[in-house]
Amino acid sequence: MPASRGLPVLRPPAFAGRLHDARTATALGRWLGVALAVCFLTGLVSHFLQQPPPWLLPHLPSRPSWGYRLTQGLHVAVGLAAIVLLFAKLWAVYPRLFVWPPLRSVRHALERLSVAVLVAAGVFEVLTGLLNIAEWYPWPFSFVPVHYAVAWVVAGSVLLHIAVKAPEIRAHWSRRSPGTLALPDEERDGPDRRALLLGVGAAVGAVTVTTVGQSFTPLGALDLLAPRHPGYGPQGLPVNRTARAAGVTAAAVRGWRLEVRGPEPYGLTLAELAELPQHRVRLPIACVEGWSMDADWTGVRIRDLLARAGAPPGSGLRVVSLEVAGAYRVMDMGREYADDPLTLLALRLNGEVLSADHGHPARIIAPNRPGVLQTKWVTRLEVV
Known part of the structure; x- marks a missing residue:
């Protein structure tokens, strides 16, 4: 710009750094x-x-x-x-x-x-x-x-x-x-x-x-700077969403009964569910925040529960949680997961009954699945 009395001349800044190339x-x-x-x-x-x-x-x-x-x-x-x-x-x-x-x-x-x-x-x-x-x-x-x-x-x-x-x-x-x-x-x-x-x-x-x-x-x-540390949390596993945050109270769990909807619907109490054949698998919980941890899970195979409800081969599954509200309160599972022998309705974690924060009385655990889809506090399964 032309210089004027009392006004500075505006020029682009000059850089002397040699590595800005x-x-x-x-x-x-x-x-x-x-x-x-x-x-x-x-x-x-x-x-x-x-x-x-x-x-x-x-x-x-x-x-x-x-x-x-x-x-x-x-x-x-x-x-x-x-x-x-x-x-x-x-x-x-x-x-x-x-x-x-x-x-x-x-x-x-x-x-x-x-x-x-x-x-x-x-x-x-x-x-x-x-x-x-x-x-x-x-x-x-x-x-x-x-x-x-x-x-x-x-x-x-x-x-x-x-x-x-x-x-x-x-x-x-x-x-x-x-x-x-x-x-x-x-x-x-x-x-x-x-x-x-x-x-x-x-x-x-x-x-x-x-x-x-x-x-x-x-x-x-x-692991000094990450927000999660493997092995720290209830039953040796981190928790993102607690029962309190999800609005799942002791009163809501009292008298819990699993409802399975399909061609031949039925219901099971927790005691009846525990009497069914139990299977133990070792699978990781892997969350979108980047943390993951292996754990031992024990429960009933999802495909056995669906077969008892008369589900035709290749059926998928819809899972509904006791959670009061949340983006993942209702979760859909495709047939590959529903039929996998590693997919469980888990009742125990690392040999202990599930804690409230880990989904008591029952939760989903499945292979190759984001943690937000490993639904906790399951109350209903629906054949799709």
Whole structure:
């Protein structure tokens, strides 16, 4: 702008940092891209297991029994690592926010648009995901559908960003790339760049080691920063939602009777249920917050209860809880789960009668299933 008496001349800020360059941004972008891809794919698995469309429900697989534990553990562990990578990437590229003129061409406008959407959506995803694993929701919207929708925005903006930046990415992908050969600045900045990347890698490692123990139990002793610790809780298992929080009182359980609806409906008291053939399985509880823990469960096979109700082969199941209200008070289970011999209406946990917080008098336990669908305080089963 022309100088006027008493007014300063406005100029874009100048940056002297040597590592705010395309080579550093590309190196960090490789790691961040892998992290976002893993989070996106494992997030799709979690979403479709929790809220499957009707056409998919009968076909959801019950095996491997540890499948959801692995995918959701990866989702949360890699998502936490992505926080470090995202802010390191932003540090490397933030001087480009101040380029002048701000829009030089259609391609440059698309590039800046993709960056704006990617940064906004990426920061939203990692920070809301972080608050979700801590079970703190300081916003007016429902976390699950919004987090899922914004994940698609992140995926689309990443693809657009890669398409727009493809020439620079190719030029700086490796030390042997044409854009980085025999460049004095590249030789000068090499040690500093390696130190930066080692520092970022160390930060990612520290975050992972101090949180992944909530699902990878061999590292449970190092689980210092995660909100859950394996082995801590009633009967040696963590609890997300207590009986009190769910509104399940001792009076509600008094005189409990299981109702099974089907072609040949019937009911069972807790004593009658305990007299049926009991089976013991070892399965993990794996929650969307990322924690998981193996436990021994004892109870009656769901497929035996459905057969007694005259359910035709290939039937699914609807489960209703005593819980007063909640998004998962009613749960649908496809035929793969209902017919799996590992799927139980559990009465005991680790050899003891279920505590109130773990779903007394009866709860569902099934393989390869999110914890929110392992319905507690079951009062009714319906053949579907």
